[in-house]
Amino acid sequence: MRFIHTSDWHLGRLFHGKHLTQDQSYVLEQFYQVVKDTKPDAILIAGDIYDRAVPPIEAVELLDDTLARLLLDQKIPVIMIAGNHDSAQRIGFGSKLLAGQGLYVTGQLTNPLTPVVLTDSFGDVYFMPFTYAEPSLVRSVYQHNELLDFDGAMKFLVQRSLQRIPQGVRKVALAHAFIAGGQESESERPLSVGGSSNVSAGSFAAFDYTALGHLHNSQKAGGKQICYSGSLMKYSFDEANQTKGINIVDMDKNGQVEIELVSLKPKYDVCKVSGSFADILQNREKYPSQEDYMMVSLNDTQAILDVHGQLEKIYPNLMQIERPYLNIGGKLAKERLDYRTKTELQLFGDFFQQMTDRELSQEQKQTFVTNLDELLLKEREAKS
Structure with a gap:
């Protein structure tokens, strides 16, 4: 079969x-x-x-x-x-x-x-x-x-x-x-x-x-x-x-x-490129223009005027720009925490520690997880 x-x-x-x-x-x-x-x-x-x-x-x-x-x-x-x-x-x-x-x-x-x-x-x-x-x-x-x-x-x-x-x-x-x-x-x-x-x-x-x-x-x-x-x-x-x-x-x-x-080949692929803004803007051999869904990661540390508008001329389907090395107030963004990568439990744990100056106990973690799972289940059932 x-x-x-x-x-x-x-x-x-x-x-x-x-x-x-x-x-x-x-x-x-x-x-x-x-x-x-x-x-x-x-x-x-x-x-x-x-x-x-x-x-x-x-x-x-x-x-x-x-x-x-x-x-x-x-x-x-x-x-x-x-x-x-x-x-x-x-x-x-x-x-x-x-x-x-x-x-x-x-x-x-x-x-x-x-x-x-x-x-x-x-x-x-x-x-x-x-x-x-x-x-x-x-x-x-x-x-x-x-x-x-x-x-x-x-x-x-x-x-x-x-x-x-x-x-x-x-x-x-x-x-x-x-x-x-x-x-x-x-x-x-x-x-x-x-x-x-x-x-x-x-x-x-x-x-x-x-x-x-x-x-x-x-x-x-x-x-x-x-x-x-x-x-x-x-x-x-x-x-x-x-x-x-x-x-x-x-x-x-x-x-x-x-x-x-x-x-299976999509109409538009999902692609990532990284490099300096000037190089991406000028070097068509290394960074050819393409219509795929693009994420661009820039390693520049200084601010750039209208970065999205300029890159969009090369990548018309530009979806996301990352600036991991952007210098803000003398501190590189790379050193800052990216809360998008944290789970709900980790985010709540950080909040709890900031508010109480104590870490969540195992019992408190389990209580949080149990209640959140129940809320998410009720939410899914409400949408069904």
Whole structure:
């Protein structure tokens, strides 16, 4: 059986204030052509289909058009799950009706878990969709109060799912999770403020392939058969050197898999350049003009008049300028703390120390994390 693994489309994304829907449409057209050329038996989308719980209408229309072409024109089944950016209720609306057309959507967590069964010339393949679910939701749905973290919750769900799958058949998991040791990117929203969102790769050892979503860098996670496909596009400047694409997976009769990463090329790439202002402005051989989404890091220490306006003539899609060495009041900006890189817990800890001249205790840290996680969960539910 051949299937395509993709994830983290983030339809409706804003990138430094620019709507990316047209860019996403451009890449999805390439995706569709790959589907036509490779003729897979199924397409797996491992969460974060949208960028937020209530997506803009343009994003909804783009997804509708893409799925219609895959299902109606190409007759290829699509299995997709909700991610932490999605509204589980909205993603899952009409799922029973749509399953009759070959669109298998798992939005909200259910008890029991329901596999999707597809058949090839060697027999059945069981696809188990583990929609994104926080430990508190798993505890509520399954009335199991001992599931305190993501790892325990995922292991519990996997054990329950295996009870629904016959012995000896080929098995594929879809999950939206952070596997311990995975390479993160700036554009990913943390699953948990307290850092307890890690899931061990061993949870998926029973599956012949695990199609993961959440991390935006294409990578293996603890084994050849446990993979992140990565995001549809580059969504932050720290992803500039990453290769974006999809995984084409060929599974034989014994469940052994061969994986091919097929790259997708955006209309505008995400690039970073650094150097002196004068050199960037004048040296076209070293700094050629380009229309990609650009971040420029200047190593000048003095103020520069209309720096954005002048650089925009070379880079019309200039998104961000960094001045790490800018001299302000005799002190280099490089020496100042960049609070954008700190977590909510670190920021609150700094505030607490400034106000009380004491560091947070472990008990206070845990109280802060617990309350913030509950507030974020309520916020997501309110937007759903």
